Amino acid sequence: MDLRYFAWLRERIGTGHETIQTEAATVLDLIAELKTRSEAHAFAFSDLAAIRAAVDQELVDMDAPLRDAKEVAFFPPMTGG
Amino acid sequence: MDLRYFAWLRERIGTGHETIQTEAATVLDLIAELKTRSEAHAFAFSDLAAIRAAVDQELVDMDAPLRDAKEVAFFPPMTGG
C-alpha cells in the first residue's frame, strides 16, 4: 500500500511517501499501526481531530474500510483558495 | 419646475424635458395635472403601476410631497446592470 503525507504531517514524519504491507481493515486501524512505526509517526498522528484521510484520492471518514486500497493519504484540514 | 422623462415615458410624451408652473402638492397631484396637458401625456401616465418618480434626483413614493422641488422625473422601473 502506498502512503502519502502532506503539509505538517509530511514534515513530522519526515517523508511524503512510503510503501508498507498491512492487513489494517480501516483507516483508524492503519493509523494505530503507523503510530508504532516510529516516534515521528506517533507524534504526527497524536491528534486525530487535526487529521484528514483520503483513500485512493477520495476524502473518507476515519472509520472507512481500506479493502483493496492502493493509496492512502493523510494530511491536515485543507487550506486552499 | 423642470420635468424629466426617460425611456418609454419620454418616447410617449415626445420629449425628455419640459418646464412647467405648478401648484401641485404631491407627485400624484402633479401626474393628475400632467395628464390634462395632452393626449400623449394622458397615454404616458395611464398605468401608474408601471411608473416610478424621482424628486430632485431621489427616488420617491407617489404620494411624496413636492414642496420646493426643482426637478421631478418620471420613468419606468429601472433595468440596469
Add this chain to the structure above:
Amino acid sequence: MDVRVQDAPFDMGAELNRFAAGVDGAGAVVSFTGIVRGVASGDLEAMEIEHYPGMTERALTQIVGDAVARWDLADALVIHRHGRLSPAAPIMMVATAARHRGDAFAAAEFLMDYLKSRAPFWKKEITRSGAQWVAAREDDENALARW
C-alpha cells in the same frame, strides 16, 4: 471607491487587474460583469442604454456607500456604460475587495441587487424587427428584500 458612468467601452480584465493591484492586503476580490446577451429571437443588433445623468452617479455613490458601511471592504468599484452597445459587449461591472471572501461576495451581490432596481438605467433591445424596452423583472425588485 470608484463609480464610473461612461459611454466608452471598458476592458473588464484590465479593470479587474487595476482594481486588484490597488487593494493591498485584501485577500479576496469578487467581480461581476453584465454582458449584452442575445435575445430569444436571435437577431439582436444592439442594446441602447439610457440613463439619468446626475441621478445615476448620485444613486450609485449612495449604493456603494451603503455597501462600504455594511461590510468590511478594502475597496469597491462600479462601472456602467450607457449609449449604444453591441452584442457581447460588457455593459457594466462591479468589483469588491475584502479580507474575507464572505464580505466580498455579499457586497458584490448587494451592489448588483441595488444597482438593478435603484440606479436609473433603462435598456432597449434593438433587433431587425424593431426595438423594445426591456421589462423589469419582478425577481429583481424582490431581491432587495433579503438585505
Add this chain to the structure above:
Amino acid sequence: MDVRVQDAPFDMGAELNRFAAGVDGAGAVVSFTGIVRGVASGDLEAMEIEHYPGMTERALTQIVGDAVARWDLADALVIHRHGRLSPAAPIMMVATAARHRGDAFAAAEFLMDYLKSRAPFWKKEITRSGAQWVAAREDDENALARW
C-alpha cells in the same frame, strides 16, 4: 468547463476576458480571485502552497461538476496555483457564467466553499521569523452546511 492546477503565475484579467469571450449568450459573469495577503506581523516573504497531485484535479473536477449539475451555468473555470508565491500574487480564481446573476453568484460561492475545504491544498506562510502552516478556519468548514 476548465480546471487548471499549475505552478505558473496567471493573469486574472486576461483569464477573465478569455473566459467571458467564450460564453456567448450568458449575460452574467462572476469571478473570485484569492490573493496572497500580508500577515499580521507584516513581514510575509512568500506563501508556499502544497497540493496532492492527482487528487487535486479529481476533487476540483468533482466540485465543478456538482456546480454545473446544480445551477444553470454556461461555463465555469477554476485555476489554482501551487509552489512558492509572492505577496500580492493571485493564488487562484474561479469564474462562472450564467444567463442570470443569481446562478452565477451562487455557483461561484459554492465553488469557493467546496474548494476551500475539499480540495487538497495547504498553505504555508514564510516570514523572516520562520514558517507556519495556515490553520483551517472553522468558518470555512461551517460554510458547507448552507449548500
